[in-house]
Amino acid sequence: MRKALPPDFAYVIEELITEKEEVQDKEAYYNEIIHTIIQIDRAQEFIIALSQLIQRMVIDHLHIVGDIFDRGPGPHIILDTLSHYHSVDIQWGNHDIVWMGAAAGHLACIANVIRLSARYGNLDTLEEGYGINLIPLATFAMETYADVNCDLFSIKYNTDYNTKDLDLDMKMHKAIAIIQFKLEGSLIMRRPEFQMEDRLLLDKIDYEKKTIRIDGKTYTMKDVEFPTVDPENPYALSKEEEQVMERLKQAFQKCEKLQKHVRFLFSRGGLYKVYNSNLLYHGCMPMDENGNFNTFTIDGGTYSGKALYDILDQYARRGYYSKHNPAEMQKGQDVIWYIWEGPNSPVFGKDKMATFERYFIEDKETHTETKNSYYRLLDNEDIINKILMEFGLDSKHSHIVNGHVPVELKKGESPIKCGGKLLIIDGGFSKAYQGKTGIAGYTLVANSHGMRLVAHEPFESAESAILHESDIFSDSVILETSNSRISVAETDGGTEIKETIHQLEMLLRAYRDGTIIEKSL
DSSP states (O other): OGGGSOGGGHHHHHHHHTOOTTSTTOHHHHHHHHHHHHHTTOHHHHHHHHHHHHHHHHOSOEEEOSOOTTSSSOHHHHHHHHHTOSSEEEEOOHHHHHHHHHHHTOHHHHHHHHHHHHHTTOHHIIIIISOOOOHHHHHHHHHHTTTSOOGGGOOOOOTTOOGGGHHHHHHHHHHHHHHHHHHHHHHHHHOGGGOOGGGOOGGGEETTTTEEEETTEEEEBSOOOOTTOOTTSTTSOOHHHHHHHHHHHHHHHTOHHHHHHHHHHHHHEESEEEETTEEEESSOOOBOTTSOBOOEEETTEEEOHHHHHHHHHHHHHHHHHOTTOHHHHHHHHHHHHHHHHOTTOTTTOBSOOOHHHHHHBOOGGGGOOOBOGGGGSTTOHHHHHHHHHHTTOOTTTOEEEEOSSOOOGGGTOOSEEGGGTEEEOOSOOSHHHHHHHSSSOEEEEEETTEEEEEEEOOOOOHHHHHHTTOOOOEEEEEEEEOSSOOOGGGSHHHHHHHHHHHHHHHHHHHHHTTSSOOSOO
């Protein structure tokens, strides 16, 4: 408690919270403390400090199980808040990782970030939240796509969106989408080890017939008006597109606020976290229909299970930090993109990202993105135990905490899988998902009594909360209770404390037996 006290009011609060009713003649003293705070006009600051102390003490440590970005208009605000939090870790989601790749300067990641922001009317996050200049893209789109049909690139905007920008944003949306498909195609050809040749689609288009051939079938396309695509060399950027992407790359790399947030994600985050006998990750453990872990091969090494998570995490960090080795950095950034949408990515968890098909092909059979077999095996206890043991955990007393896939509670879906061994806590905290899930997200709370899952109702506004004197309503489901309260000694933090105590005892013995000589008396 003493460590958490706000410096400006530490002495005052410590005096007040240690009040003892049985001590006589103290009431006047405590009342005088309160009276003085009011008299010197510090009451408001004192209330805020006390409220923040309560918040600090209620939550000892916070886990964020992925996808801060692309879930609404304010990721920069969320990250500003989290970066000042006293104790937090983050398990990267696929949307976080693509922003991290963009911040590193990877062109395919940059194109994905801008396309998603354009599609969902969130370009303000880039322009106002991070100060990234999109004028080069806007100018290019206005000139190159001036007379081009962009109807397929409508904007899914919310009530805060300024519709006067609609026409321009649709042009920018199409322009960056075409650039993305080109960049991704070049990347796939550069990295055959990714085994994503099925995503090479621009060269499968018949522009005269307005058709495309995929997996041996021919489909009609809704749009083939691509003014910058050369059918003879479809994956090459035009000179103008190269210039636009180079300027955007500079804007992302030189944005100090974005770089600060991404450094925070790297320093406080990773692809998974083992904490107090719990395994936390955003997506899945890639596996086949029999529950065998899928493999990924890179640089001659083949990885699966925990090793797959570890090697992808390592390459992601190289993609951002290996500035002294450009080739290693490029490879790392390409792997970041693979983590975003690769078929064996543990945070993506599907066989493909059918972005191209959803834009241009009417036949919905091409839109299907098959989830990894992991999601069909969530209630198989042998499989869940296998995953837990892969990360060195006791399968009898451990849990998997999973994000990524919103739980559709209104359709009767439960976030509790495999008898409580696996918990999916993505319930649509983002407003965009609340219509689909029927709630406003889950929080998993663990304390000395056990674990409970809290489902939140949508939060209307701060004004409404004040007017109706109501905050976020939540329903709790008790998942697990302990017969005896869990002590600090049984946690990871307790293990560290015991090790510190042991080292201090050794130090004390060394002083007492003269092994270490005191420097001064």
